[in-house]
Amino acid sequence: MMKILVTGGAGYIGSFMTKTLLDKGYEVTVFDNLERGHIEAIDKRAGFVKGDIRNDNDLEIVFKNKFDSVIHFAGLIAVGESEEEPDLYYQNNVVGSKKLFDTAYNTGKINKFIFSSSAAVYGNPVKIPIPEDHPKDPTSAYGRNKLEIEESLSRLKKDHPEVSFAALRYFNAAGATLDGLMGEEHVPETHIIPNVINSLLKDQAFSLFGDDYKTKDGTCVRDYIHVLDLVEAHLLALKKLNTNGAYFYNVGTGRGYSNNEVIKTVEKVSGRKVNVHVSSRRAGDTDELVADPSKIKTELGFVPKYSDLETIVRSAWIWHTKQN
Ligand SMILES: NC(=O)c1ccc[n+]([C@@H]2O[C@H](COP(=O)([O-])OP(=O)(O)OC[C@H]3O[C@@H](n4cnc5c(N)ncnc54)[C@H](O)[C@@H]3O)[C@@H](O)[C@H]2O)c1
Incomplete structure (x- = not known):
């Protein structure tokens, strides 16, 4: 083996x-x-x-x-x-x-x-x-x-x-096992999905770093x-x-979601309203990062199964609620 x-x-x-x-x-x-x-x-x-x-x-x-x-x-x-x-x-x-x-x-x-x-x-x-x-x-x-x-x-x-x-x-x-038994835990946490979810679970405001990017709704777009x-x-x-x-x-998947879409999806999955506080841009963040995933698809046959935003957020939500 x-x-x-x-x-x-x-x-x-x-x-x-x-x-x-x-x-x-x-x-x-x-x-x-x-x-x-x-x-x-x-x-x-x-x-x-x-x-x-x-x-x-x-x-x-x-x-x-x-x-x-x-x-x-x-x-x-x-x-x-x-x-x-x-x-x-x-x-x-x-x-x-x-x-x-x-x-x-x-x-x-x-x-x-x-x-x-x-x-x-x-x-x-x-x-x-x-x-x-x-x-x-x-x-x-x-x-x-x-x-x-x-x-x-x-x-x-x-x-x-x-x-x-x-x-x-x-x-x-992003995301966790679908049963939420394994998931993401960074210290410090800099990733948006855990941070939006934790703002709800800890009853705090969520800091959104900038809403004046050159994207569809002004917030950064990521894959x-x-x-x-x-x-x-x-x-x-x-x-x-x-x-x-x-x-x-x-x-990546080739599909980008804005930070606002991430927030909306967390609200949908949790049934709660996120308290968004817009703060200044974070150094090093670019407007939009979306992969062209055709090479890995063609050469390795890679097709993502769980990477639609709602599945990602739902699994992460279960994981984080178990941690709190
Ligand atoms: N999380 C993402 O979205 C993302 C995106 C792109 C690339 N990556 C890369 O994927 C890798 C894993 O990311 P992650 O999110 O699991 O990070 P993580 O921080 O959860 O895991 C990194 C692990 O490396 C260990 N480590 C760090 N420095 C070490 C050292 N000098 N010697 C031995 N161990 C050391 C840490 O203790 C930790 O367990 C990293 O290289 C990261 O840069 C992550």
């Missing part, structure tokens, strides 16, 4: 990936420093090594074990924080990822990698929907980190042609992908890696 190392497996997307891989019969080891993740989110069937991708010793230890591939989720993820602490983000995301890839290749003899990249590599789109060959001009330190990590994989492949990798550029991951669909995209990418290559795929 295939053995997979999941870095960041105590986090939101990594914990879903771990569970699904185990359900499919893969053997999984999670590697996470638990700085932003939750130990209780790691499936009990997985092995767990507490370690940091910046730490050579931690990496040498984990790669004494044999794995067939690495799925690399570990990283710091908040765009605003990356602007305030660019050095921390560079060390953690770029330097850490390079150490991970080098040790995985040299010590672990691994040549298959999947990396959690982001739509943030594109920056302000010059064209919507955004195809993979769109210019890369990130507007945040976080986005620049993601681009540099992709480049580091490309270099590894150039030096060692047997390396096969997929960089999946996620648009906005939401249900975390269960996102995990499915990784399973398809994992199979694709058997055909040696350097693969870059957008993971």
